[in-house]
Amino acid sequence: MEIEVKKSSDDEIVFIVRDAEVPFINAIRRYAMVNVPKIAIEDVNIIRNDSAMFNEVLAHRLGLTPLVSDEEAIAGLLPMDECCGEDERCAKCSVAFEFNEVGPKLVYSKDLKSSDSKIKPVYDAIPLVKLKEGEELNIIAYARIGYGKDHAKWMPTTVCAYKQYPEITFNDDVNIDYDCADACPRGILKSDRRSKKIKILDIEDCAMCKSCVRASKNNSNETPRRSYINVDHRENDFIFTIETDGSMPPKEVLLKACEELDKKADEFIEFCEQGGS
Numbered sequence: 001m002e003i004e005v006k007k008s009s010d011d012e013i014v015f016i017v018r019d020a021e022v023p024f025i026n027a028i029r030r031y032a033m034v035n036v037p038k039i040a041i042e043d044v045n046i047i048r049n050d051s052a053m054f055n056e057v058l059a060h061r062l063g064l065t066p067l068v069s070d071e072e073a074i075a076g077l078l079p080m081d082e083c084c085g086e087d088e089r090c091a092k093c094s095v096a097f098e099f100n101e102v103g104p105k106l107v108y109s110k111d112l113k114s115s116d117s118k119i120k121p122v123y124d125a126i127p128l129v130k131l132k133e134g135e136e137l138n139i140i141a142y143a144r145i146g147y148g149k150d151h152a153k154w155m156p157t158t159v160c161a162y163k164q165y166p167e168i169t170f171n172d173d174v175n176i177d178y179d180c181a182d183a184c185p186r187g188i189l190k191s192d193r194r195s196k197k198i199k200i201l202d203i204e205d206c207a208m209c210k211s212c213v214r215a216s217k218n219n220s221n222e223t224p225r226r227s228y229i230n231v232d233h234r235e236n237d238f239i240f241t242i243e244t245d246g247s248m249p250p251k252e253v254l255l256k257a258c259e260e261l262d263k264k265a266d267e268f269i270e271f272c273e274q275g276g277s
């Protein structure tokens with residue numbers, strides 16, 4: 001198997017995996033979404049909420065506010081099920097956040113005061129609730145490590161998807177159809193009448209929608225109609241994209257997903273070796 005990173009930034013990674021199988025790639029996708037530990041607000045104690053927003057809606061908003069969850073930030077913090085599991089104030093598995101605001105003001109994520117300087121909202125400017133003149137908000141919330149399989153707030157990925165590597169070929173025994181290039185919604189085909197070719201500008205951007213194939217068939221004068229262009233995919237090559245909510249770098253999500261999958265595979269092998277009971 002071969003991996004080639006095409007694009008890498010703080011919140012997105014695009015890479016090509018060659019010579020792999022669909023079940024393996026799909027297992028990584030699922031593990032990246034639901035089995036990577038992330039921290040999110042789980043318990044919210046609302047002492048006073050004079051705002052027009054219901055307590056439940058406010059608690060939901062707090063839960064979905066992305067918090068810094070990279071390896072360094074959450075090092076030493078235990079997942080709920082490996083610690084007390086109940087005591088929300090346990091310092092070994094939770095981080096406290098506090099709000100003590102008086103209106104008029106728009107309360108932003110940056111107003112959440114954390115008990116741990118490393119674990120704080122990823123973005124400062126997420127509007128959470130609006131307070132009118134004299135309205136008060138007093139909240140103590142507790143964030144804990146969890147997994148996307150339990151709730152979407154613990155899912156680090158906003159995009160986690162793969163597609164098979166596109167393959168575009170041309171039928172030389174069919175008259176060249178320059179117009180089919182205009183049907184491509186992504187603009188990746190370019191007719192070049194001088195060289196009597198259709199150029200492919202960026203094959204990896206092809207969505208395999210086959211609009212070009214349908215257009216070429218419609219333009220055909222033959223009976224039965226035939227397309228000048230063919231779109232297919234390589235069976236064992238994939239283009240994988242991971243985008244995160246900023247809580248951790250996408251590369252870390254990928255590595256952690258592989259680590260967790262590896263652990264699961266070892267457990268399964270051990271289970272089978274022990275007779276599967």
Ligand code: SF4
Nearest residue numbers: 184206207209210212
């Ligand atoms: S399959 Fe769709 S995206 Fe790909 S070249 Fe054809 S029209 Fe463009």
